[in-house]
Amino acid sequence: MLKINNLHASVEDKAILKGINLDVKPGEVHAIMGPNGSGKSTLASVVAGKEEYEVEEGEILLDGENIDELGPEERAHKGVFLSFQYPVEIPGVTVTNFMKTAINETRKAKGLEDMPANEMLKMIREKSEMLEIDRKFLSRSLNEGFSGGEKKRNEIFQMAMLEPKLAILDETDSGLDIDALRIVANGVNKLKSKDNAVIVITHYQRLLDYIVPDYVHVLYNGRIVKSGTKELAHELEAKGYDWIKEEVGA
């Protein structure tokens, strides 16, 4: 589904990604771990198409199509979803209105009519129940005055509504207490199917107890330096990142 070949990317002439290779197949969950500043969030942004990042080399293929020239909204229309580490506030725009716009814009891009209001309401009800979201929450301005946990839950709610092919969760666990973490993880697990894929970017192994990855990759200094199964995450949890750094340095 997602194939990244020898990806080099920079921001303001500073090289951040230095040759990433990654192959994510439908139905798989991949975890990307690594110390601060290793390029995890950059990788997420580059795949989503953030314009400040310059792709210097390599390619990103989605279902075999090079998406390098596509704008972020076009990638979204093709089913790429990014759960933001720091979701932005949009005052005066309710969660419901935002979702309605997002869904209908995506449908429009596919040549479909707007989703009928009753269908939209039904979907909102189902998805908010699944994520244990209070309906009142949906009439609030997007992320304005939300707690850290609310913001993250809202990201997963949006993911549920948009039903993406490829979801990238950027540090979705940060700022969550254990109950919120469980709810969010359950939500992600319910959304998983044999046709979609999830990339979980995280610092800690904690989230991976709930969202169990098929593969774990360690990103360090702009490269994937080690890949393995979920046991690798446990090893990292126990031993930290220093041994990896040494291995790479050696």
Added chain:
Amino acid sequence: MSKYTEDDLREELKTKEYEYGFYTDIESETFPNGLNEDIVRAISKKKDEPEWMTEWRLQAFKVWKEMTEPEWANVHYEKPDFQAISYYSAPNSKPKYDSLDEVDPELLATFEKLGISLDEQKKLAGVAMDVVVDSVSVATTFKKTLAEKGIIFMSISEAIQEHPELVKKYIGTVVPQKDNFYAALNSAVFSDGSFCYIPKGVKCPMELSTYFRINQAGTGQFERTLVIADEGSYVSYLEGCTAPSRDENQLHAAVVELIALDNAEIKYSTVQNWYPGNAEGQGGVYNFVTKRGLCEKNAKISWTQVETGSAVTWKYPSCVLKGDNSVGEFYSIAVTNNFQQADTGTKMIHLGKNTKSTIISKGISAGKSQNSYRGLVQISPRAENARNFSQCDSLLMGNECGAHTFPYIEANNKSAQIEHEATTSKIGEDQIFYCNQRGIDTEKAIALIVNGFSKEVLNKLPMEFAVEAQKLLEISLEGSVG
């Protein structure tokens, strides 16, 4: 060549008078350029006005001659040459075009986006109508319903003929002739405008809108509006049109006076979309408007405005809260793009006891434009327990525009409670990217953010107007982020 003096002008005018013979019998539909007493008389005569009205205009003209154009506003423009303007041309005289094919396609595209019917498009663009339009009969039915309630709604010229006692009693009572330079000018030369009277205890059963929108197009540059809500009555009045007006008149100096008698309520909503000039800042309308309302006991006046047009805007819809317990409200969205300049806000003059005012102003600046809020909250010594809440928010797009806030507060009574909040924010690339990532393109994202920002004011507009206004905001900001 020696300097062209006023004497020369007078001389020239005299010859012209003779040439066209307009002093006694005016054939021409457009007066020669320039302004003097004779022109003022001629306007009044052309409209068959009674003597008192002519005198009133002349008085205004005398005052105007002694005044100078104000310079305190935060706007810069080349001052109009008041002797180079023609002060009368018959409204709606001849169609400008024979068919829609001749109309600027860009203008038509905008009509399309606003969802304006074909017939109305023709009317607005000044196209000759070959079919009898629905609107005519709509307007007639409308008038009938209103008449049954005793509501008077007609052009001010008609009102001067048919209800001179009402016009004479109220005109100039809220905005006196000498109020300011443009108000004085308007008082001397106003071409036409609207008049509305709601009798005691009557709630006007409809928004005075459709009718107005159709009749609005083509009215002159010096409009005069007078709305009187008698005791215990209510009216919601909609002015302007979301459709772009490609008016050739450079200068617009309108006056609007509202009078809300005891326990009456007037809701006055405006959408202003005059030609803002091109992207290089050439052309566009100078919009210098004086709007003010007077509230008697327990009365309420709400001004709601969406200002997206004009090259230069100078406008402060105000409330004089004379009666005890009266309420004044001002809700405004002002959008400036490219080289537009707006200096707009309100004055809330608290005279009565327990008077209350609310000001919510949303300024949106893009391109190289300058957008200023200027507001005065004045509490007089006898206004016990007066309260005001003001909120001024500015939204900036890009790095070349400006937002300015000039709040003036004069509290002369210790019991006054005044609150002022102000914020400035910028549409961030992060917000845009977030929207993009959810499948919303940049243009739509800006519209969404701007509508969210303006929501508190949009909510104050009558429903059908609000939808149009929302679309208008989107169109006004098109291409503002590259």
